[in-house]
Amino acid sequence: MKGLDINRWQDLLEECNTLRKEIINIAAEYDIEWNETADEQDRKVVAALKEHRKKKSTKKDDEEKDVDDDTEVKESTKSN
Numbered sequence: 001m002k003g004l005d006i007n008r009w010q011d012l013l014e015e016c017n018t019l020r021k022e023i024i025n026i027a028a029e030y031d032i033e034w035n036e037t038a039d040e041q042d043r044k045v046v047a048a049l050k051e052h053r054k055k056k057s058t059k060k061d062d063e064e065k066d067v068d069d070d071t072e073v074k075e076s077t078k079s080n
Contacts (some may be wrong), residue, residue, distance in 0.1 A: 020036070027034035039045050 025033055
C-alpha cells in the first residue's frame with residue numbers, strides 16, 4: 001500500500017495524545033513535571049527508541065518475507 005492513510009494517521013495521533021495525557025497524569029501523581037522535549041534529548045531515551053525501531057524493522061522484514069514465501073508456494077502449486 002502506498003500513500004498516506006488519513007484514518008490510520010488520525011488514529012495514531014489520537015493514541016499518541018492519549019498516551020501523553022496518561023504520562024502527564026502519572027507524573028503528576030508522583031509530583032514530577034514531565035518534559036517531553038527534555039526526554040527526547042536524553043541519551044537513554046534515544047538509545048531505547050533506536051533499539052525499538054530496529055526490532056520493529058526486523059519484525060516487519062520477517063513478516064514481509066513470510067508473505068513472499070507464502071505467495072511463492074501458492075504460485076508454484078498453481079503451475080503444477
